[in-house]
Amino acid sequence: MKFEEWEPFYKEIVSTMGYDVVKDREAANVLRDLLLQNRNYIKPDYIRELIEDKRVYIFGAGPSLELALKYLSFKDGIKISADGATSALLEFGLIPDIIVTDLDGNVEDIKRADRLGAYIVVHAHGDNIEKLKEYVPQLEKVLGTCQTEPLDIVYNFGGFTDGDRAVFLAEELGAKEITLVGFDFGDIVGKWSKPHLKGHTPIWESKRKKFEFAQKLLEWLKKNGRAKIERIVCRPLDYAMSECYIER
Numbered sequence: 001m002k003f004e005e006w007e008p009f010y011k012e013i014v015s016t017m018g019y020d021v022v023k024d025r026e027a028a029n030v031l032r033d034l035l036l037q038n039r040n041y042i043k044p045d046y047i048r049e050l051i052e053d054k055r056v057y058i059f060g061a062g063p064s065l066e067l068a069l070k071y072l073s074f075k076d077g078i079k080i081s082a083d084g085a086t087s088a089l090l091e092f093g094l095i096p097d098i099i100v101t102d103l104d105g106n107v108e109d110i111k112r113a114d115r116l117g118a119y120i121v122v123h124a125h126g127d128n129i130e131k132l133k134e135y136v137p138q139l140e141k142v143l144g145t146c147q148t149e150p151l152d153i154v155y156n157f158g159g160f161t162d163g164d165r166a167v168f169l170a171e172e173l174g175a176k177e178i179t180l181v182g183f184d185f186g187d188i189v190g191k192w193s194k195p196h197l198k199g200h201t202p203i204w205e206s207k208r209k210k211f212e213f214a215q216k217l218l219e220w221l222k223k224n225g226r227a228k229i230e231r232i233v234c235r236p237l238d239y240a241m242s243e244c245y246i247e248r
C-alpha cells in the first residue's frame with residue numbers, strides 16, 4: 001500500500017478515533033532518533049529475505065488462538081505474531097520469526113523472543129512515545145514503522161492494528177500465501193491482547209472500532225494485494241474437541 005492509498009484510511013481513522021496527527025508524527029521522529037542512537041535498526045530487506053514467496057502465518061490475539069495452537073501445526077511457514085499473541089506462542093513452545101507491535105503487549109515476552117532471534121517491527125503512534133523511549137533501546141533487531149508519512153528508516157506499509165499491519169507488512173515484502181490465525185473480530189477480546197487482562201473479556205467500544213477498521217483494511221488488501229489471504233477459524237465442539245477450518 002502506497003502512502004497516497006493509505007492516507008484516506010488514516011484520515012478516517014484519525015477523525016473516528018480522535019487521534020492527534022502531530023503526536024503521531026512526533027512519535028515517528030522519536031522512533032527514528034532512537035534507532036539511530038542505538039544502531040539497532042534493520043531495513044525491510046532483512047524480512048523480505050525471510051518471507052518472500054513463502055507461506056506466512058500471522059497470529060492475532062483472539063480467543064480462538066488457543067484452540068489453533070493446541071490442535072494445529074505451523075511448521076510449514078514463517079510465523080508472525082501480532083503484539084500480545086507473542087505470549088501465547090511462547091506458552092505453546094513456538095518462537096515467532098517476526099513480531100509486529102506497538103508495545104502494548106507483554107514486553108518481557110517480546111524481549112525474550114527478540115533474544116531468541118525474532119525480528120521486532122515496532123510501530124510509533126502518538127500514545128506510545130514513552131514506551132518507545134523505554135523499550136526500543138532494549139531490543140536488538142528493530143524495523144520501525146509509523147502511521148504518518150514514512151521517514152528514511154521508519155516505514156509505512158499500511159494497516160492500523162498490530163494484526164492487520166502484520167498482514168500489510170507480509171504482503172509488501174513478498175509473502176506468497178498469508179494465513180490468519182486468531183483473527184476473530186468478535187464480541188470477545190482475547191486475554192493476550194493486554195497484559196492486565198486476566199481472561200477473555202467482552203469487547204469495549206474503542207476496540208470494536210479498531211476491529212471494524214482492521215476488517216475494512218483487510219478486505220481492501222484481499223482485492224488489491226498479490227498474496228493469497230485466508231483465515232483459520234476454530235471453535236469448540238464440546239469439552240474435549242474443537243473444529244478448525246479454512247475460510248477463504
